[in-house]
């Protein structure tokens with residue numbers, strides 16, 4: 001199983017995304033089972049946010065993790081940019097902790113940049129960290145200029161991860177952001193690693209090269225897409241699945257090693273960008 005280390009905690013490099021979970025009542029029990037099966041298989045990281053279904057995802061995560069020892073998990077939550085200042089951040093965090101049913105998050109992310117000055121957000125994140133409500137903080141949807149601005153701020157280098165969109169068809173961050181993060185030893189949390197079931201580009205699930213590699217490994221195209229993300233070091237991929245069978249297949253993708261030839265074949269189909277691209281976001 002590929003591993004990632006965030007804030008000195010080493011865990012499987014496949015985590016659990018939860019956007020849209022808890023939104024549809026009839027899917028709820030399957031979604032809970034999907035999360036629990038993955039935890040039983042060894043998954044540790046779970047990614048949620050106050051934004052997801054206005055707390056529905058957080059509450060579903062809370063229900064799913066009840067039977068487990070909280071200390072075995074790595075819980076990631078995110079604050080909305082509009083709540084990321086002195087006036088609201090701690091209240092938002094308290095609401096999220098209550099919804100998930102825990103007294104701390106392992107990682108608390110600024111979901112994306114808004115109008116509140118970054119320095120104010122960092123001050124608040126440091127304050128709630130000292131209060132023990134979060135173990136560490138990070139950012140999401142940050143590009144090179146955002147990271148450079150952050151690192152210049154007091155305590156800005158305490159950021160422990162950046163969560164960005166990354167999959168075979170969205171490789172823009174490889175041009176400049178990923179090398180910079182590598183230089184600073186900042187882990188990537190790769191969101192939408194399955195391109196939202198290929199709805200972002202519509203070219204992946206039917207691609208003959210991906211299909212052939214999947215057939216060689218006797219897995220689905222989704223597992224090859226995840227294995228491809230995990231070919232780089234220090235990345236946590238957080239596919240979302242509310243289907244227990246899919247969820248287990250995704251977790252097991254952490255065991256797949258792609259050969260150099262397979263990586264080269266994928267490179268030919270989906271080349272690395274040769275110039276700066278705007279940061280891909282959802």
Ligand SMILES: NC(=O)c1ccc[n+]([C@@H]2O[C@H](COP(=O)([O-])OP(=O)(O)OC[C@H]3O[C@@H](n4cnc5c(N)ncnc54)[C@H](OP(=O)(O)O)[C@@H]3O)[C@@H](O)[C@H]2O)c1
Pocket residue numbers: 016017018019020047048111140141163164190191192193194195196197198220222223238239240241242243245246247249250282
């Ligand atoms: N920080 C941010 O701004 C941000 C933005 C977007 C997402 N995220 C996080 O990243 C997570 C993942 O991204 P995402 O939810 O956008 O998309 P994703 O993980 O790329 O794709 C999820 C879709 O793929 C399907 N799927 C998953 N595994 C499958 C499998 N093995 N076989 C067939 N279909 C499969 C799911 O359907 P089933 O449920 O039916 O399996 C779902 O429709 C989110 O849940 C969220 O936690 C963060």
